[in-house]
Amino acid sequence: MSLSNGSAATTTKLFEAVGIGEHFEKVLSVEDAPPWETGASSYWWAAKRCDVGLSDTMLVAVHPWDSHGAHHAGLRTAWINRDHRSHPSYFAPAELQVSSVAALARQVI
Template sequence: MHIAFDINETLLDTAALNPLFEGMFGTSQMRQVWFLTLQEHWMTATLTDQFLPFGELATAALRQVAQQQGQSVSEAQQQALVEGLQTLPAHPDTLPALEWLSRQGHTLTALTNGSLTALQKQLQHAGLTGLFDAELSVEQVQRYKPAPQAYRLVMDHWGIDPGEMTMVAAHSWDVIGASHAGCLTGFIARPGKALDPEGFRPTWQDTDLESLTRQIVAATPEDR
């Protein structure tokens, strides 16, 4: 079975950035504002065919949020954000879920909107190195998720059809994009993440990654 995982928020806990945002803006709630602004930046870059590195978009979003608040951010603060993104801890259920899937012999792919270099640093810091059979970045296709080219990157890497791939993510736009590309989908409802109850329905969903992955394995034919 081929299962691809989003990284930030899905496997790694971005709440670890809260002290950084508290120090800059006086409240950790600005982290969510920053992340939504970052999403706007990468989706705009994809729609306008102007791919820019994730790190540049992350710091640009930080500067934009600061401007909205009538503040400014220093180069040191921007660098602290980049370094913070590369040293996020894994959610408590991440390692057990990945180790179980690996022991079962399933093919696991890390698919990130970040750079490949940053991904490798993230996995090493979070203790997840060696658990993935492939580590892929959208920089290889110059299109951010949820563009279909990002998901096809995984399919092309393994030589599989869309229906043979399951995309696991904590973002509605990610699972919707993967579904549009023909993939099966698993939504993990991390804190603050939810789907429209009257909208898109993923193939599977849960609040715990171990439970979600067991659902996927139990329901998916063994030859996938």
Template sequence: MTSAPFSSDQPISPDGPRRPSLLIFDVNETLSDMSPLSARFEEIGAPEHLAKLWFAELLRDGFALTASGDIESFATLGAEALRVRLAGRPIDRPLEEAVEHVMRGFSELAVHPDVVEGVHALSDLGIRLVTLSNGSAGVAETLLQGAGVRDRFERLLTVEDAGVWKPALRAYTWALQECGVEPMDAMLVAVHPWDVDGARRAGLATAWIDRASGRYPSYFAAPDVEAASLVELADALR
């Protein structure tokens, strides 16, 4: 049974989730601003709107492999999904050069504007911070180093080591085991409702970062915290 969500201006009540001792952050779109990837598509002569479609297809195929008991790396899936999506399109360079240009964009992404202040605020609360990404730990490392907040994160975890993609339950339980924390003492922070739902079903508290003032799908387990930014999340947990 899920707890009713509460907004960032409401403190955690005795009846709600405890303040977590560990925050587990999703990386892609939760910490990283992926909007510049649209420009990468334009630069190869493809419509910029294909960026969101391609990323959705990449996630879909990762989830499908997970459901069938297999796993492939984010980079491998991303590159192949690009080949499929760009095949037959009038791009301005050879296909493999176009794929490499788009994929290289991941290593050049920056964090969202709220991330640096929010990470400092959350860390100053004495909460341990780690990441758990369906992507590589190397991409998370570059992202957080570039933002100057790498030192605030204890570990950068990847599902490549867990052997299964999120939102499979085993991805979250593996992360908890790696950090030596019980589910009730951890909170998953993500912009993706499917990630929030998966973590909730694994027994973690959850925070949905609603950057776009959207609607949370009713068919997913509700988050314990809804906030528009990591700064608001810190206010909720303070």
């Protein structure tokens, strides 16, 4: 499952273009969630749509602040650190830190 802050259609096209679309049963957009917030409500909505708990989901982000928020909401987290930067100490560390989506896939599949 993917929850995107972009449209589901755009996300699906991006996933298909890079050859990972087949690995997602659902592509959800916060556009379809009840009043969109950057807080936990969008995460709860997506988990409920997939009939899973938050601890059974993982937010994959390229920004440390996104994984920080998801961590505090109860999700598992992965940070794709494409630039090999140091993780800011004022944010909760992501459970997984990888350099690419392919590297993440190798760790979770």
